[in-house]
Amino acid sequence: MSRAFVKDGDGDEAFDLPELPLSPHPNYVTPRGLALLEARRADAAQRRAAIDPDAVDARLERAQIDREIRWLDARIGAAMPVTSAGKPHDRVSFGAIVRVVDDDGRELVYRIVGEDEADPEHGRISWISPLARALDRARVGDSVVWKRPAGDLAVEVLAIEFADEPA
Known part of the structure; x- marks a missing residue:
């Protein structure tokens, strides 16, 4: 049963948003790609910290950003950085x-x-x-x-x- 929007016993809304899908493929990243993921993670944390707790949609916004942070943490945790060092440069491969x-x-x-x-x-x-x-x-x-x-x-x-x- 979906709990997309339900009331908890104390009257506060609780948001159980579906998780963002993760790719089934290995998470190969360039050094730039990993830096971009880490920057997105830092930006999401800043956006979460800046939420006005008295705003009408604050709980939903926090839930959405928390979900984004969990996704970014998973992508960063699974990242496999790949550089061009030691690769044969006569064939196309990752990073080319x-x-x-x-x-x-x-x-x-x-x-x-x-x-x-x-x-x-x-x-x-x-x-x-x-x-x-x-x-x-x-x-x-x-x-x-x-x-x-x-x-x-x-x-x-x-x-x-x-x-x-x-x-």
Whole structure:
């Protein structure tokens, strides 16, 4: 039975919000990705501390932020930082910056990052995305098929670079 909003015996509302879903995949992160998670955790703690206890929705807001903090704690606790040190730089793998060209001659650049750091609009794709999986272990000159909902697209790897970003 769901307890999304119930009254406790003392008359105060208690919120039993459903937990935010956690990915079943390993939580590989770049140093930057881990720093972003930690910054989000600090921000959530600050937002929680700033809640006016007399505000009408204070308990709900605290419950929502507490749930977010639990999720962030789980993601940070499961984080497996990956750097480019010691990796062969001739193949695409986690952390790589990959320049590709598609069938229409468009050149695109992607960095393969952790799930929580992904931002496709800025060229950051999750290591579990269809494109990253297609590119995994490819070398310069290899052509791979990116399976997309809009239809398959062949892309050729033009360059592979590894450069750790500051955290």
